[in-house]
Amino acid sequence: MLGALVLAMVWLVANVQSNLERQNINSGFGFLSERAGFGINQTLIEYSEDSSFARVLTVGLLNTLLVSVLGIGLATVLGFVLGVARLSSNWLVNKAAMVYVEIFRNVPLLLHIMFWYFGVLRNLPSPRKAVSLGDAVFLSNRGIVVPALEMTAAAWWYGAALAVSTTAYFWLRRRARLLRLADGTAQSIWRPVSMIAMASLAFAALLGGVPFSFDIPALKGFNFRGGITVIPEFVALLLALSLYTAAFIAEIVRAGIQSVSKGQREAAAALGLPDNTALRLVVIPQALRVIIPPLTSQYLNLTKNSSLAVAIAYPDIVSVFAGTTLTQVGQAVEIIFITMMIYLTLSLLTSFAMNRYNARIALVGQKS
Amino acid sequence: MSSWTPTAPRPAPSNTVGFVAWARANLFATKLDTALTLLAFTLVVYVVEAIFGWAIIDASFTGDDRTACLKEVQGACWPFIEAKFGQFIYGRYPDAERWRVDLVFLSGLIGLIPMLMPNVGFKRANMIYLLGFYPIFAFIMLNGGMLGLAMVDTTDWGGLLVTLVVAITGIVASLPLGILLALGRRSDLPIVRALCIGFIEIFRGVPLITVLFMASVMLPLFLPDGINFDKLVRCLIGVALFSSAYMAEVVRGGLQAIPKGQYEAAAALGLGYWKTTHLIILPQALKLVIPGIVNTFIGLFKDTTLVLIVGLFDLLGIVQLHFTDASWATPETHITGYVFAGAVFWLFCFAMSRYSIFMENHLSTDRTSS
Amino acid sequence: MSDPVIRINKMNKWFGNFHVLRDIDLNVAAGEKTVICGPSGSGKSTLIRCINRLEAHQEGEIEVEGVTLDGSLKNLEEIRSNVGMVFQQFNLFPHMTVLENCTLSPIWVQQKSQAEAETLARELLERVRIPDQADKYPGQLSGGQQQRVAIARALCMNPRIMLFDEPTSALDPEMIKEVLDVMVELANEGMTMLCVTHEMGFARQVADRVIFMDEGEIVEENAPEAFFSNPENERTQLFLSQVLTH
Numbered sequence: 001m002l003g004a005l006v007l008a009m010v011w012l013v014a015n016v017q018s019n020l021e022r023q024n025i026n027s028g029f030g031f032l033s034e035r036a037g038f039g040i041n042q043t044l045i046e047y048s049e050d051s052s053f054a055r056v057l058t059v060g061l062l063n064t065l066l067v068s069v070l071g072i073g074l075a076t077v078l079g080f081v082l083g084v085a086r087l088s089s090n091w092l093v094n095k096a097a098m099v100y101v102e103i104f105r106n107v108p109l110l111l112h113i114m115f116w117y118f119g120v121l122r123n124l125p126s127p128r129k130a131v132s133l134g135d136a137v138f139l140s141n142r143g144i145v146v147p148a149l150e151m152t153a154a155a156w157w158y159g160a161a162l163a164v165s166t167t168a169y170f171w172l173r174r175r176a177r178l179l180r181l182a183d184g185t186a187q188s189i190w191r192p193v194s195m196i197a198m199a200s201l202a203f204a205a206l207l208g209g210v211p212f213s214f215d216i217p218a219l220k221g222f223n224f225r226g227g228i229t230v231i232p233e234f235v236a237l238l239l240a241l242s243l244y245t246a247a248f249i250a251e252i253v254r255a256g257i258q259s260v261s262k263g264q265r266e267a268a269a270a271l272g273l274p275d276n277t278a279l280r281l282v283v284i285p286q287a288l289r290v291i292i293p294p295l296t297s298q299y300l301n302l303t304k305n306s307s308l309a310v311a312i313a314y315p316d317i318v319s320v321f322a323g324t325t326l327t328q329v330g331q332a333v334e335i336i337f338i339t340m341m342i343y344l345t346l347s348l349l350t351s352f353a354m355n356r357y358n359a360r361i362a363l364v365g366q367k368s
Numbered sequence: 369m370s371s372w373t374p375t376a377p378r379p380a381p382s383n384t385v386g387f388v389a390w391a392r393a394n395l396f397a398t399k400l401d402t403a404l405t406l407l408a409f410t411l412v413v414y415v416v417e418a419i420f421g422w423a424i425i426d427a428s429f430t431g432d433d434r435t436a437c438l439k440e441v442q443g444a445c446w447p448f449i450e451a452k453f454g455q456f457i458y459g460r461y462p463d464a465e466r467w468r469v470d471l472v473f474l475s476g477l478i479g480l481i482p483m484l485m486p487n488v489g490f491k492r493a494n495m496i497y498l499l500g501f502y503p504i505f506a507f508i509m510l511n512g513g514m515l516g517l518a519m520v521d522t523t524d525w526g527g528l529l530v531t532l533v534v535a536i537t538g539i540v541a542s543l544p545l546g547i548l549l550a551l552g553r554r555s556d557l558p559i560v561r562a563l564c565i566g567f568i569e570i571f572r573g574v575p576l577i578t579v580l581f582m583a584s585v586m587l588p589l590f591l592p593d594g595i596n597f598d599k600l601v602r603c604l605i606g607v608a609l610f611s612s613a614y615m616a617e618v619v620r621g622g623l624q625a626i627p628k629g630q631y632e633a634a635a636a637l638g639l640g641y642w643k644t645t646h647l648i649i650l651p652q653a654l655k656l657v658i659p660g661i662v663n664t665f666i667g668l669f670k671d672t673t674l675v676l677i678v679g680l681f682d683l684l685g686i687v688q689l690h691f692t693d694a695s696w697a698t699p700e701t702h703i704t705g706y707v708f709a710g711a712v713f714w715l716f717c718f719a720m721s722r723y724s725i726f727m728e729n730h731l732s733t734d735r736t737s738s
Numbered sequence: 739m740s741d742p743v744i745r746i747n748k749m750n751k752w753f754g755n756f757h758v759l760r761d762i763d764l765n766v767a768a769g770e771k772t773v774i775c776g777p778s779g780s781g782k783s784t785l786i787r788c789i790n791r792l793e794a795h796q797e798g799e800i801e802v803e804g805v806t807l808d809g810s811l812k813n814l815e816e817i818r819s820n821v822g823m824v825f826q827q828f829n830l831f832p833h834m835t836v837l838e839n840c841t842l843s844p845i846w847v848q849q850k851s852q853a854e855a856e857t858l859a860r861e862l863l864e865r866v867r868i869p870d871q872a873d874k875y876p877g878q879l880s881g882g883q884q885q886r887v888a889i890a891r892a893l894c895m896n897p898r899i900m901l902f903d904e905p906t907s908a909l910d911p912e913m914i915k916e917v918l919d920v921m922v923e924l925a926n927e928g929m930t931m932l933c934v935t936h937e938m939g940f941a942r943q944v945a946d947r948v949i950f951m952d953e954g955e956i957v958e959e960n961a962p963e964a965f966f967s968n969p970e971n972e973r974t975q976l977f978l979s980q981v982l983t984h
Contacts, residue, residue, distance in 0.1 A: 012590050019589045090401050091394040092408040106717035107710045108670035111684055115706045118691075123699065181845075181852040266792050267829035267888075271843040271895060272818040281842065285833050307575035311677050322581055332585040340574045340582070347573035372971045374953040377757035378750075384796050385755055 016333070025330045029338075032057070038324055040315045042231050053325055060317035061342065067237055067316065068303040074242035075302060076295075079249025086254040097250065105247035109305055112244050117236035117312045124232075127223050136216055142223060144230045148215040154208030161200035168196045233314035237306065245302045249295065256291035257283065289361055296354040300347055307343075317342065423707075437698040445704040448696050455690065456708075459526015459681055465518060469529055472506045476536075484723065486730055499540060522600040526681035528712065530600070534607055534672045534682065539665050541608035546615025547654075550623055551645065553616065564616075571613035576671050580606045584678045603675045611668050618660040622653030658731065662724040666717050673713075684709050741804070743768045743899060743930055744789060749798030751781075751788060758784055760954045762798070768898075771931045773941040773962075776951035777977060782934045785951070786901045789932070790821045803898070819847060822892030826904040828884045830876040830891070836863070837872040840891045848895070855894070862890040866920050882913030886920055893924075900924065902933040938982060942966065950974045 020027065032054040039049055044062045047055060085097035104112075122141050125131065130140035138145045172189045180186055217227030260283050268278035309316035310323050322339045326332055383389055395405045426443030428436045437445035449456070458466055479498045482488045510533070513519035525533070552564035571579065583606030587597050626649055634644040654661075676685030687705040690696070744766035751759040759781045766772055774782045787793045788800060791807055791814055800807040802817045831839050840859035844850040850858070863869045866886040868879075876884055885905060892900065902921065906914045918940050925931055925944040935941070941948050941962055948965040950958045950973075958965070958974045966982075969975045 015592050016589045018592075088404075089394060089397065090404050090408070092405050092412070096408050096412060102718065103714065106666075106714045106721065108673040108684070108713055110673040110676070111706065111710050111713065114684070114688070115703075115710070118688075119703045119706050123702070183851040186849060261827075261829075263825060263827050263829040264831065267823075267825060267831070269792065270790055270818060270821075270823040270825075271891070272815060272847040273843065274815070274847075277846055281846070282831055286831075289833070304575040307577045308674070308677075310577060318575070318577055318581075322578065326581075326585070332581075332589070336578060336582050336586065340570070340578050343575060343578065344570060344573040348569070370971055372952075372957050372973045375760050375955055377760065377954075380752035380755050380757070381796055384752065 020333075023330070025332075027331070027334070029334055031329045031331055031334075034329075036325070037328070040320055042234060042315050053321075053329070056325055057317070057321050057338070060315060060320040063314070063320075064303070064306055064309075064316040067234060067241065067309070067314070068306050071238055071241040071245065071302050071306065072299050074238070075245035075249055075298075078242060078246035080253050082246060082250035083253025083257070086250060087257055101247045101250050104243055105251075109240060109244050110308055110311060112240035113236060113308055113312060116239045117232065121232040121236050127219060130219075130224075136214070138217060138219075138224060140224075141232065142229070143232050144235060145217040145224045145227045146230070147217065148226065148228045150213050150215055154204075157204035157208035158201075161197075161204040164200045165193070165197040169193050231314075233309070233312050236312060237309050237314050241302055241305060245298055245305075248298050248301075252291055252294045252298065253287075256287040259290045260286045293354060293358060296350060300350055303346060304343060433695045434698050434701075437696075437700055442698070442700050444707065445696075445698055445700045448690075448698075448701055448704055449708050451696070452687075452690050452693075455527060456683060456686055457528045459529055459686055460524040461520060461526070461529065462518075462524070465512070465520055468509045468512070468517065468520075472509045473532075475505065476502065486727070503537075503540065522598050525600065527686045528683045530675070530680060530685075531669075531672050531682040533600075534603060534675060534680075535665070535669045537604050538607040538611045538668050538672070541604070542611035542615045542664075542668075543661070545608065545612035547619050547650065549612060549616035550619035553620060554623065568613045568616050571610050572617070576607075576610050576674055577677060579610045580674060580678050582606065583609075599678075599680060603678060603680055607668070607672070607675075610671075611664065614664050614667070615661070618657050618664055619653060621660060622655075622657035623649065625656055626653055655731070659724045659728045662720055662727065666720045666724070669716060669720070670713065683712060742766055743803050744932070745799070745801040746789075747799045747801075749788065749795050749800060751784065751793065751795045751797075758954050759788070759795070762956060764949075764956065766899075766930060766932060769928050769930055771925050771944050771946050772933070772949060773945040773947070774932065774934045774949045774951060775936065775938075775941070775977070775981075776957075780951040781954040782951045783903050786823075786903060786932055786934055789901060790818055790823055792823075819895055820897050821899045821901060822895055822897035823901045824885070824888050824892055824903065824905050826907050828876075828881070828888045828908070830884055830888055832876050835873050835875055836868075836879070836887050839876070839887060840894045843891070843895050859890070859894055862893050863887070865893075865923075866890045867916075880913060881909045882916045885909065885913075885917045889917075889920055889924075899930045899932070902931065902935065904934050904936070906935065906937055936981060938966070950977065952977070 033052050035049075036051055036053050036056050037049055040047055040056070040059055042063060043059045044066060045055075045059060047059050082097045082100060085093050086101070088094045088097075124139055124141040127138070127140040127142050130138040130145075132138050136147050169189070172192055176187045176189050215226045217224040217229075219225075264282055264286065265278060268282045273281070306316055307318040310319045313319060317339060322335055326335045329335070379385075396402045422443040424443070426439070426441050427446055428439065428442070428444070429446050430436065431447040432451070436447045454463075454466075458469055461469060479494065479502055483491070483494045483498060488494075508514060509517070510525070510529075511520065511522070549564050549568055552560050553568065555561050555564070580603060583602045584599070587602050587605065591597065630648055630652070631644065634648045639647065672682055673684045675682050676688070681689060687709045691702055691705060742765035744764070746762050746764040749759060749762040750757070762785060764785075774785065776782050784793055788795050789802060789807075791809075794809070795807075803820060805813050805816055807813065807817065830836075831842070834842070837856065837859055840862065841852070841855035844855040844858060845852060860869060860872060863872055866889055868883055868886055868890075871879060871883060871887070876887065879887065889905075905921070906917050909917065914937070918937060921931075921933070921940065922944055931944075933940075933945075945962050947959055948962050949956055950965075950969075950971075952973055958969065958971045960970070965974075966978065969978060
């Protein structure tokens with residue numbers, strides 16, 4: 001049987017070679033240093049049409065990471081809020097969260113993306129008739145334009161003020177905790193911290209003046225100049241990914257909190273612990289152990305799902321590399337191999353990290 | 369010794385039961401609670417009003433072309449859906465032959481419904497019908513070209529037909545493949561185990577779209593010049609391989625839950641590996657993970673929409689295609705189309721998730737009672 | 739006689755429309771050991787859970803050491819810091835060590851320092867005879883050991899009243915004695931105890947009074963000798979005959 005398998009593989013490889021020759025497609029990874037010759041409408045690093053395909057790959061990867069990281073952040077926040085809402089004793093809040101979860105997770109993600117992109121964002125008016133929020137933020141079908149932050153020299157003083165306040169906060173917090181452990185006194189640190197913050201801020205203002213100026217976008221001709229433009233493709237993809245994944249995260253959070261048995265809460269209450277202390281010390285640590293593995297799985301899913309960007313031409317890795325570059329260069333085998341390898345690496349790294357974390361926090365003992 | 373009769377129970381005080389008491393506890397328990405209720409209520413009223421207004425009050429229900437949906441305040445454009453409904457379900461399948469598709473749908477349901485009900489018997493015969501006879505029958509019916517049936521090329525298949533074909537083929541193919549992979553992953557032969565783990569981790573670690581690209585673009589390279597793969601078949605292969613990796617993990621969970629004692633008892637009875645696996649282990653393992661299998665199917669069903677990216681017209685794809693019809697071009701056409709497609713998908717997925725919960729409950733009571 | 743430390747007056751409780759506790763009148767004096775028994779569903783667990791308001795009553799009054807249980811948070815906190823509870827399922831916090839389980843409440847509720855709390859915890863662990871398990875996790879202990887930790891944890895609050903909700907019902911038979919021994923010692927040191935249990939031997943040894951409940955009501959209460967040898971009620975007699983088969 002092994003022999004038959006080997007024969008089959010040899011036949012397949014021979015086919016591939018003859019087909020590639022016939023279609024005049026090169027082999028190897030040399031194409032990565034060739035000139036790309038096309039533009040990309042969202043780049044986090046320097047890019048021009050003269051850049052190489054390797055740079056195209058990098059730009060695509062950065063765009064993938066950008067939408068994935070922001071998506072994970074938004075989805076987590078919304079997901080936790082919804083998950084807690086699902087456990088609320090307030091019937092209305094509870095059911096409203098349930099309706100959200102049941103609707104958003106039973107509709108395919110691609111449909112979410114199409115709806116936000118073609119259904120909503122493309123229906124926004126043209127830049128000349130853009131919807132304006134406070135005359136500084138503009139929504140149009142060319143994207144969302146927000147004022148850009150430009151730092152002045154004075155920013156350094158504010159940076160210093162921030163550094164001072166943060167250090168003060170951590171130092172005071174540590175001191176308060178040691179004090180409490182030493183002799184039981186509970187001390188709120190908000191007063192001293194806010195006073196230090198205000199003082200250092202005032203100092204910075206005195207010395208430096210205004211720390212930044214806004215580059216307010218203005219309509220010039222057919223489009224806006226100045227400010228930062230967030231392309232509609234990005235907004236649509238981010239919205240779709242976040243709202244969709246949040247529904248799944250909500251269920252994970254709900255299951256995690258419910259997995260902490262009622263007896264734990266009762267024991268904490270019987271010991272006289274106030275509700276929020278019990279939540280913090282007893283319920284949440286146990287709930288997190290149950291929440292984190294499937295949560296990581298969802299993060300991975302979101303990152304892989306960002307590949308649907310290709311459907312609306314958001315320039316992520318699949319769009320610009322496995323899409324445009326592949327059409328231009330034709331070396332399907334190498335390109336798809338590289339793309340898959342990148343996603344695979346991301347997945348394996350995350351799984352590895354998660355397994356390590358899981359092993360570390362496992363409940364000790366036979367009955368964990 | 370005296371005899372004791374219990375005091376008669378009284379009904380609960382009126383201010384602790386009934387709607388008012390319920391509302392007090394669940395909606396207005398504390399000041400914060402009341403504020404939340406009011407906030408949520410306003411939000412809900414706003415959303416429901418907006419949806420109702422769009423879908424019913426401001427919507428158009430009859431008409432033949434775009435003029436029906438160009439009112440001053442326009443909601444949904446339902447005539448668009450009505451007009452295109454046939455295409456949304458069947459694609460470009462010829463009108464005269466659509467009865468074949470209906471027959472395939474129907475015979476599928478006839479086989480599926482008894483299979484899903486846990487208390488109905490004849491499961492083995494049912495399984496043979498669904499996995500053996502039905503696929504062949506469905507293929508002949510849909511494709512044609514024999515037995516006097518006209519040939520309908522797969523490029524004319526579209527809409528819900530394609531969605532269901534891809535999803536069902538995907539799940540039917542991925543189940544045996546997934547089982548083999550899961551068994552292989554637990555094998556004692558290092559090469560088999562390494563290959564299986566490699567396959568599973570690779571297909572689970574990459575997005576489906578790259579697998580579809582790989583299938584669309586690379587499969588033709590593997591075949592000699594001249595032989596070409598039908599586009600639909602390429603997608604089916606990609607989807608089946610992708611789905612089998614997830615199915616393998618689900619089955620693995622079930623296999624891990626089988627106590628070692630089962631293997632030991634089988635060995636004591638003299639059963640070899642394959643007999644043990646298919647008579648003792650698999651039936652139990654698969655039954656345990658039915659909810660997991662249904663959940664994989666729900667995911668697969670939603671993933672079928674990706675085939676539109678590689679040029680096949682599933683339900684979403686064909687709805688999008690018809691947006692380009694100039695005779696229906698209005699500002700509301702897009703949204704109406706998306707809402708319709710969303711509703712159809714939602715219906716299927718929601719029904720399946722309810723079934724999954726039903727099976728989970730059924731299985732857990734099953735286990736605790738036995 | 740001095741004021742009772744627990745005073746329950748015409749207390750009624752419903753779960754929805756189900757009348758689970760009916761017209762309960764009960765007074766417990768300081769240092770008194772009361773054992774409550776009865777068939778399952780009789781409401782005995784619910785009764786003692788009403789005392790530290792893990793369940794809320796709808797009618798009647800409950801007073802613990804003069805403080806009325808009425809839903810006000812301040813009263814509740816006061817009562818709970820003087821009333822300790824031991825559960826059937828132990829309910830130890832699995833993500834904390836035995837020592838951390840015990841010092842949790844002293845540190846966070848009684849504002850003791852860590853050193854003080856730890857000394858106290860170790861003393862009490864010594865008292866329940868498992869001082870060397872202080873740094874283990876609950877998952878590493880046997881059932882009997884876990885329940886003794888639970889008793890020590892409750893005692894770390896320095897309560898004046900201890901409630902026991904079927905403390906030995908979830909234990910393997912060979913571990914019941916070690917827990918009962920601890921409870922007997924506690925009783926002999928003068929703690930006010932309210933104990934729901936099926937362990938009649940314990941009742942005979944330690945209780946000042948045995949209460950029999952059925953269908954949410956107190957059917958009979960008496961000193962243990964009289965209760966076991968000469969029950970006044972047919973219902974009590976029936977129950978005893980079912981329970982005391984060995």
